[in-house]
Amino acid sequence: MTELSNRTKRPLLEVDHLHTSFHTFDGVVKAVNDVSFAMNTRETLGIVGESGSGKSVTALSIMRLLKSPPARIEKGRILFDSIDLLEISMSRMRDIRGNRISMIFQEPMTSLNPLFSVGNQMSEMFVRHQGLTRREAWNRSVEMLEKVQIPSPGKRAREFPHHMSGGMRQRVMIAMALACDPEILIADEPTTALDVTIQAQVVDLMMKLRKDYGAAILMITHDLGVIAEIARRVIVMYAGQVVEEADVISIFEEPRHPYTRSLLKSIPKLGDASTHGRKRLQEIKGIVPSLADLPAGCHFYPRCPHADPICRQGEIALEEPAVGHRVRCIRHAGL
Amino acid sequence: MKRMGLGLVVLALVLGFYSADALAVRNGGTFQWIAPYGISIDTLDPAATSDDKNILVILNIHRGLFGWDAKNSTYKLDLAESMTADDDGLTYVIKLKDAKFHNGRTITADDVIYSYNRLADPKKSFASSHLLVEIDGAQAYLDGKADHISGLEKIDDKTVRIKFRNPVDPGFQLWRYGTAIVPKEAAENEDFGSNPIGCGPFKLQKWTKGVEIVLVKNPEFYEPRKPYLDKLIYKIMADAAARDMAFQAGELDANLLYAAQYEKFKNDPKLSKHMMEVPEMFTRAVRFNPNFTLADGRKPFSDKRVRQAVNYAINRELIVEKYAKGKAYPARGFLAPTTPGFDPDCMSYEYNPEKAKQLMKEAGYAKGFDLTVIAGTSTAYGAGVVEAATPFLKEIGIKVTIDKMENAVLYQKYSDGEFDAAIASHSSGPDPISIMYRFHSNSPRFKQRGETSQKIDSFEQIIDLAAATRDPAMRLELVKIANDILTEEAVLWFYNYNKAVIAYQPWVHDMEPVGVEMMYQHMDNVWVDETSPRANQK
Amino acid sequence: MFAFIIRRILQFIPTVIGISFIMFVLLNVLPGSAALMTGGKEILSPEIVKKLEKKWGLDKPFHVRYLNYMVGLAKGDLGTSFIRGDKVRDIIGNRLWPTLKLAVAALAIACFIGIPLGFYSAVKQGTWVDTVTMVGAVSGVSMPQFWSALLLMYLFSVVLRWLPTFGYGNGDLKNLILPAVTLGIGYMALLARTTRAAVVEVLSQDYIRTAHAKGLSVLFINGKHVFRNTMVLILTTIGMQFGSLMGETVVVETVFSWPGIGSLMVDSIFLRDTPVTQGCIMLIIFVFMSVNLSVDILYSVVDPRIRYD
Numbered sequence A: 001m002t003e004l005s006n007r008t009k010r011p012l013l014e015v016d017h018l019h020t021s022f023h024t025f026d027g028v029v030k031a032v033n034d035v036s037f038a039m040n041t042r043e044t045l046g047i048v049g050e051s052g053s054g055k056s057v058t059a060l061s062i063m064r065l066l067k068s069p070p071a072r073i074e075k076g077r078i079l080f081d082s083i084d085l086l087e088i089s090m091s092r093m094r095d096i097r098g099n100r101i102s103m104i105f106q107e108p109m110t111s112l113n114p115l116f117s118v119g120n121q122m123s124e125m126f127v128r129h130q131g132l133t134r135r136e137a138w139n140r141s142v143e144m145l146e147k148v149q150i151p152s153p154g155k156r157a158r159e160f161p162h163h164m165s166g167g168m169r170q171r172v173m174i175a176m177a178l179a180c181d182p183e184i185l186i187a188d189e190p191t192t193a194l195d196v197t198i199q200a201q202v203v204d205l206m207m208k209l210r211k212d213y214g215a216a217i218l219m220i221t222h223d224l225g226v227i228a229e230i231a232r233r234v235i236v237m238y239a240g241q242v243v244e245e246a247d248v249i250s251i252f253e254e255p256r257h258p259y260t261r262s263l264l265k266s267i268p269k270l271g272d273a274s275t276h277g278r279k280r281l282q283e284i285k286g287i288v289p290s291l292a293d294l295p296a297g298c299h300f301y302p303r304c305p306h307a308d309p310i311c312r313q314g315e316i317a318l319e320e321p322a323v324g325h326r327v328r329c330i331r332h333a334g335l
Numbered sequence B: 001m002k003r004m005g006l007g008l009v010v011l012a013l014v015l016g017f018y019s020a021d022a023l024a025v026r027n028g029g030t031f032q033w034i035a036p037y038g039i040s041i042d043t044l045d046p047a048a049t050s051d052d053k054n055i056l057v058i059l060n061i062h063r064g065l066f067g068w069d070a071k072n073s074t075y076k077l078d079l080a081e082s083m084t085a086d087d088d089g090l091t092y093v094i095k096l097k098d099a100k101f102h103n104g105r106t107i108t109a110d111d112v113i114y115s116y117n118r119l120a121d122p123k124k125s126f127a128s129s130h131l132l133v134e135i136d137g138a139q140a141y142l143d144g145k146a147d148h149i150s151g152l153e154k155i156d157d158k159t160v161r162i163k164f165r166n167p168v169d170p171g172f173q174l175w176r177y178g179t180a181i182v183p184k185e186a187a188e189n190e191d192f193g194s195n196p197i198g199c200g201p202f203k204l205q206k207w208t209k210g211v212e213i214v215l216v217k218n219p220e221f222y223e224p225r226k227p228y229l230d231k232l233i234y235k236i237m238a239d240a241a242a243r244d245m246a247f248q249a250g251e252l253d254a255n256l257l258y259a260a261q262y263e264k265f266k267n268d269p270k271l272s273k274h275m276m277e278v279p280e281m282f283t284r285a286v287r288f289n290p291n292f293t294l295a296d297g298r299k300p301f302s303d304k305r306v307r308q309a310v311n312y313a314i315n316r317e318l319i320v321e322k323y324a325k326g327k328a329y330p331a332r333g334f335l336a337p338t339t340p341g342f343d344p345d346c347m348s349y350e351y352n353p354e355k356a357k358q359l360m361k362e363a364g365y366a367k368g369f370d371l372t373v374i375a376g377t378s379t380a381y382g383a384g385v386v387e388a389a390t391p392f393l394k395e396i397g398i399k400v401t402i403d404k405m406e407n408a409v410l411y412q413k414y415s416d417g418e419f420d421a422a423i424a425s426h427s428s429g430p431d432p433i434s435i436m437y438r439f440h441s442n443s444p445r446f447k448q449r450g451e452t453s454q455k456i457d458s459f460e461q462i463i464d465l466a467a468a469t470r471d472p473a474m475r476l477e478l479v480k481i482a483n484d485i486l487t488e489e490a491v492l493w494f495y496n497y498n499k500a501v502i503a504y505q506p507w508v509h510d511m512e513p514v515g516v517e518m519m520y521q522h523m524d525n526v527w528v529d530e531t532s533p534r535a536n537q538k
Numbered sequence C: 001m002f003a004f005i006i007r008r009i010l011q012f013i014p015t016v017i018g019i020s021f022i023m024f025v026l027l028n029v030l031p032g033s034a035a036l037m038t039g040g041k042e043i044l045s046p047e048i049v050k051k052l053e054k055k056w057g058l059d060k061p062f063h064v065r066y067l068n069y070m071v072g073l074a075k076g077d078l079g080t081s082f083i084r085g086d087k088v089r090d091i092i093g094n095r096l097w098p099t100l101k102l103a104v105a106a107l108a109i110a111c112f113i114g115i116p117l118g119f120y121s122a123v124k125q126g127t128w129v130d131t132v133t134m135v136g137a138v139s140g141v142s143m144p145q146f147w148s149a150l151l152l153m154y155l156f157s158v159v160l161r162w163l164p165t166f167g168y169g170n171g172d173l174k175n176l177i178l179p180a181v182t183l184g185i186g187y188m189a190l191l192a193r194t195t196r197a198a199v200v201e202v203l204s205q206d207y208i209r210t211a212h213a214k215g216l217s218v219l220f221i222n223g224k225h226v227f228r229n230t231m232v233l234i235l236t237t238i239g240m241q242f243g244s245l246m247g248e249t250v251v252v253e254t255v256f257s258w259p260g261i262g263s264l265m266v267d268s269i270f271l272r273d274t275p276v277t278q279g280c281i282m283l284i285i286f287v288f289m290s291v292n293l294s295v296d297i298l299y300s301v302v303d304p305r306i307r308y309d
């Protein structure tokens, strides 16, 4: 009993002061710069942020899918079920990948190998992690396709990716990711590349499956709407850093970081002409600073409407003004 | 004791003599030889080709009434046992040796008449048909104006009478391998070129097209004891560098050297011991077109002094030494040193730029002129040579442009007379009179394109006289004079005579330098000793 | 599929007609005459030349000769060699097998060494193995065949005496090795570089990342996902190389005295033996088209996105 409660207390995934950078000819790009967060079993955690803020690199660091060189994880720990993923051997990592932590990607069109049938690619999961025979694996794959609501799955399994639409392929990716009943599903912008109507279907599917499978989901997205729908807690990233973390309601009701506020402002209002069709976050004035050459102090300083010379003096720490609400801004109290 | 010692010495001498004799010739073995001129042998029908690349094989399969005597650089009787001249100086009676074709049939006078008529058959248009034109009636048959050669007559099975239209030396006309005697029963076959039957020292065993030709000893060859070799293999090898490798690897018994390898062999004391060289009867020279006209209408090459100036201006010795790597003999005139009638003391042009300039001035070309020389791809007598000569000509004001072209194009232009000056290799033997006749205004060549600017009357008189002279010594004296006239007239820029070089393995004996064409090797004379890796190979 | 093959084969016909016409025109305007070349070093007299040209039908007007040739071609008759007097079909037939053998062996060497080398070097990108391989590949391409031939010959025939310097032998393997290696080296290098580039490209594809995310082993991913996609990228190169191999054997054939089509064609061009040249060109076109067709068929086998209906 005590053991169980101990286990539930301990987060399932803990990212602890993660620093990931790319060593390129133009210099060292600090893509992830001291990122920490934790995630509990069955929890859905959202990560939002502009393009280039380091969301994908964070996810790929967890999966250890970054190619090195140029990528290098400089510092930090990633604890998964008390295992430091950064310390274990690659072959142990491969046992975890797809099996206990799986990931789906932004680009459904290119994420499947064009030369092998969908069923073939799905079967690999079962053969690899569950030691099934090819035939058993195939049957399981067909079942999984059915679970993700693909019509006539037996026939579809024999088809090749180019026969399928983007939404269909993303369903296949989801089915594949859930095949081995993972504890964590990392979804890196799973809907960005899809049509609006399909986006909604895919989000609905994921919410349904979350119930059935009980995997914790790390949902990376640009889309605050999706976050609002699916996540309980949200992390806002800017220039490789976590700038704010809180539960969904707090983020929407009382955002504390000027960046989060701008983000929320830039969401198109309901009834705007621009809500028609697919829409990303509206532009925030100014440009994201170069990660190879970050400004001292607050990284948001050059674009911040409340910028003050004091913001440039030294590293800004992540404060916790309210329980469970963290923010990286020295002036947040006064705003 | 003393006597005994003397006896031993005598014995040793005698034994030595004997053993030397016993060593002299050895029967048997296989000889790996080469066909170096091109990637294939086209035909083994002697009539169908006048290309050396084929003839060098043909001459060991086929034989004619006459052959070439390399040692004395003249023709010799071959299938002919004897030849007697009639008083008219035109008719000869030829007796045949007892000889058989490879198929076992004895050769008769009918075969001679058949072979010559076949060669001149107008329907067949054989490449070697021109070899017979001096036989009476051959031209008429060739032109389709007669149905056979009238000048041939069978006296009995072993005797023919041949009548010529001019008082020529029959041997010089008929030693060429194109006039070989062939058996009708085989020669009428479509595939005679691939399945030849001859009467030579070797017969064809196997021909793998593009690869090799394997000949085997003809045991019934009419010359006693010959040939010595059991087998003779011609490897078709067009690439000189690869041949050199194969020779070094011991896979070839002998090799024809090019300039690139000659230097190496010459400077190696071991290799140079087994090497032979000869000036071939090919005179490399630049031909001047007398009709070459400058913008102002003058024709420089119609002036003897300009042609002489060119000959004085260029340092041919230097070009031979540096550019040709010594693998040539600087030319002294038209006739080559191995051609009968060549005079070692003949007149020649030394390198004398001052005199050259003087001559140009006298001819009114002190300022010189621009000249385009056409040249082929040969390293020995192509664009490279002209390039080497260009700075010398610039000294006397002739500014040379080289127009380099493929051989087929060069031949065409050369044949059509479409050039101002052209470099080429000219046959300069073995019959001095017929070969020099090209400079005679009566020759078809001269008529077609004009070999020199003006007809040289003195030359024509001498050469006509030589042709009509029946005393051999007298003839050769006249030839010398005629050659000197050509030199003095500077009909060509005389560059060099080819130095043909063959290197052979130490176990090879009795190969001969052949001036007409080094690759005309009569392999019935050649033998290999015990040290050959193929000494006992059948 | 069957209909596709039939259709493609029918498409050969206009191609053959087009190319044969261009070839005929070009060979026709080429200066020089076969008759003059029969004389070897001697320049034949105009009468003989005229006679020979008449015998070969060169006195007939261009369109008549072309028509005759095409009619013959339709009947499978490639004509008769001027200089050899043999049927072109027989001359080429004798030399086709050696050239095919040489080209196939060279290609095999290129594939079985070049592809793994390129693959390995792409997988080990940036390491010294990669650097050494690629430097080797570049120098392999830039080394003239003539030189590599002589070097190999010197080493293996003259010094070590393991292999014969030259010749076809009786079609023995030991005769094939040096020419095939010489011919293969350049293609091997080219293929190594093409493969490396292809693998590098494939490795950067999203589906490879997916495969890694699935926890598959590197060996499995390389052997299945990377290899198959790489093949799709290099199949065209391999096919085109085989085609060009057929036409580029001349140096190797000459140096090694290999009785193939390449040297025959070049020789016949120099000798102006037009029927032989034409025959060789037609043959090479035929091989080229067949290889192209086979590559296309192979594509439909390897790549499901390609379907011919």
Ligand SMILES: Nc1ncnc2c1ncn2[C@@H]1O[C@H](COP(=O)(O)OP(=O)(O)OP(=O)(O)O)[C@@H](O)[C@H]1O
Pocket: A022, A024, A029, A031, A049, A050, A051, A052, A053, A054, A055, A056, A057, A058, A070, A222, A291
């Ligand atoms: N291979 C790489 N080499 C160099 N820099 C890289 C590389 N991959 C990513 N980066 C840099 O890292 C930063 C973070 O990239 P990341 O992909 O994590 O952004 P993101 O937040 O996922 O953006 P998006 O919303 O566009 O997916 C970017 O500035 C990018 O330029």
Ligand SMILES: [Mg+2]
Pocket: A055, A056, A057, A106, A188, A189
């Ligand atoms: Mg991303």
